[in-house]
Amino acid sequence: MSACSEVFCQLDHWLTKLRPYWQFMPFACPDYPWRDSLPALAEWLDDLPEAEIARFLADPQALRQAVSPYLPEIDHLAQLSVLPELPARTRSQQLWPRNLEAGIPGRKWHQILAFHAAIPANGLPWLEWCAGKGYLGRVLAAADHQPVVSLEWQHSLCTDGQAIAKRLSLPMTFQQGDAFSPESASLVQPAQHAVALHACGDLHVTLLKQVAVRQAKAVSISPCCYHLIRSAQYEPLSEPAKASQLVLTKHDLRMPLQETVTAGQRVRKQRFVEVSFRLGFDALQQFLQHSHAYLPVPNVQKALLQEGFEAFCQWAAEKKGIQLPNGIDYRHWQQAGEHRFHRVERMELIRQVFRRPLELWLVYDRAMFMAQAGYQVSVGTFCDKPITPRNILIHAQLEK
Numbered sequence: 001m002s003a004c005s006e007v008f009c010q011l012d013h014w015l016t017k018l019r020p021y022w023q024f025m026p027f028a029c030p031d032y033p034w035r036d037s038l039p040a041l042a043e044w045l046d047d048l049p050e051a052e053i054a055r056f057l058a059d060p061q062a063l064r065q066a067v068s069p070y071l072p073e074i075d076h077l078a079q080l081s082v083l084p085e086l087p088a089r090t091r092s093q094q095l096w097p098r099n100l101e102a103g104i105p106g107r108k109w110h111q112i113l114a115f116h117a118a119i120p121a122n123g124l125p126w127l128e129w130c131a132g133k134g135y136l137g138r139v140l141a142a143a144d145h146q147p148v149v150s151l152e153w154q155h156s157l158c159t160d161g162q163a164i165a166k167r168l169s170l171p172m173t174f175q176q177g178d179a180f181s182p183e184s185a186s187l188v189q190p191a192q193h194a195v196a197l198h199a200c201g202d203l204h205v206t207l208l209k210q211v212a213v214r215q216a217k218a219v220s221i222s223p224c225c226y227h228l229i230r231s232a233q234y235e236p237l238s239e240p241a242k243a244s245q246l247v248l249t250k251h252d253l254r255m256p257l258q259e260t261v262t263a264g265q266r267v268r269k270q271r272f273v274e275v276s277f278r279l280g281f282d283a284l285q286q287f288l289q290h291s292h293a294y295l296p297v298p299n300v301q302k303a304l305l306q307e308g309f310e311a312f313c314q315w316a317a318e319k320k321g322i323q324l325p326n327g328i329d330y331r332h333w334q335q336a337g338e339h340r341f342h343r344v345e346r347m348e349l350i351r352q353v354f355r356r357p358l359e360l361w362l363v364y365d366r367a368m369f370m371a372q373a374g375y376q377v378s379v380g381t382f383c384d385k386p387i388t389p390r391n392i393l394i395h396a397q398l399e400k
């Protein structure tokens with residue numbers, strides 16, 4: 001068994017065993033799903049002050065240490081979620097055209113340099129999948145003097161990217177097209193190194209599948225937006241993932257991206273108002289309709305939130321075709337919403353512990369799929385998290 005499949009199988013084991021702690025929708029749960037099975041964890045969360053939540057969200061290691069006395073299994077998951085930093089090759093930028101980074105936002109530029117430094121130079125033409133304006137392609141073309149074909153869906157990005165490439169005299173050709181079309185598939189060639197930086201969900205999966213079918217020499221991707229898939233639920237790629245008992249919904253697949261950024265006071269307050277209003281309305285509608293089912297309400301204009309809870313309920317009831325009787329004690333339902341908000345926040349805190357392990361489960365599925373297709377695969381991080389939290393790189397290279 002390869003190192004990837006060994007780690008995958010262990011991740012799969014623990015994620016499956018610990019499903020009740022992450023695979024649920026906090027909004028739809030009136031109480032912790034573990035209230036009876038692990039009451040000590042429920043009590044600890046109930047007593048957790050607000051300030052501690054903010055601290056734990058900013059410090060995943062402290063969070064894990066605090067939760068592990070109740071759920072010691074998460075230590076295994078944490079160990080399995082460590083990735084090596086990929087070695088960065090130094091590359092001379094001396095011969096790069098001046099202004100190569102013009103118009104590229106600072107963080108993106110650092111991502112691109114790090115991505116480029118972490119992938120081998122094979123001396124092959126490049127295919128840049130879902131290229132945007134071809135920021136990465138620019139560096140590839142400038143550094144390796146090999147032609148770059150940049151596939152992108154949006155016309156305007158292709159036009160802009162092509163104009164910049166022309167100005168910088170870079171050997172780049174933009175191809176406007178849909179990554180899912182047969183025409184785009186035919187851009188994948190055997191003597192080629194394909195790259196995809198942050199192509200969402202099925203877009204990067206499609207590239208991997210085409211590379212595997214057409215046996216392109218090498219592919220390097222940094223995956224993101226795992227939930228942007230065309231099927232109703234996740235379709236595993238590799239044999240070990242197909243054999244797993246885990247069935248991942250889009251809600252589950254969003255989890256790796258839900259890195260609760262430690263927002264400022266104002267944003268936290270706004271979130272508290274909106275989410276507690278939604279949960280308060282939900283508690284009210286469940287009471288009125290004798291239901292136990294969460295009823296999602298569409299996006300709301302932020303200005304409406306300033307009109308108060310009662311106005312919000314009237315708007316939401318109209319959207320959902322619910323008749324609100326006279327004499328509702330709005331204060332009571334608002335408080336119920338606030339109470340549920342605190343609980344939802346604490347449920348999300350526990351789900352945070354499983355975020356990176358689930359991302360790695362998905363990443364290893366991709367890596368094992370390429371290994372099955374005959375590729376030598378490496379997985380690691382190509383930059384630090386502040387540059388981008390989606391900092392994982394999968395590189396697959398044909399062995400022959």
Ligand SMILES: C[S@@+](CC[C@H](N)C(=O)[O-])C[C@H]1O[C@@H](n2cnc3c(N)ncnc32)[C@H](O)[C@@H]1O
Nearest residue numbers: 130131132152153154177178179180197198199
């Ligand atoms: C998140 S951006 C990444 C862009 C670029 N790789 C980068 O890192 O800056 C994803 C790109 O995929 C493009 N895209 C979305 N759907 C596509 C499709 N079906 N075919 C080709 N490109 C697509 C979008 O227009 C967007 O430019």
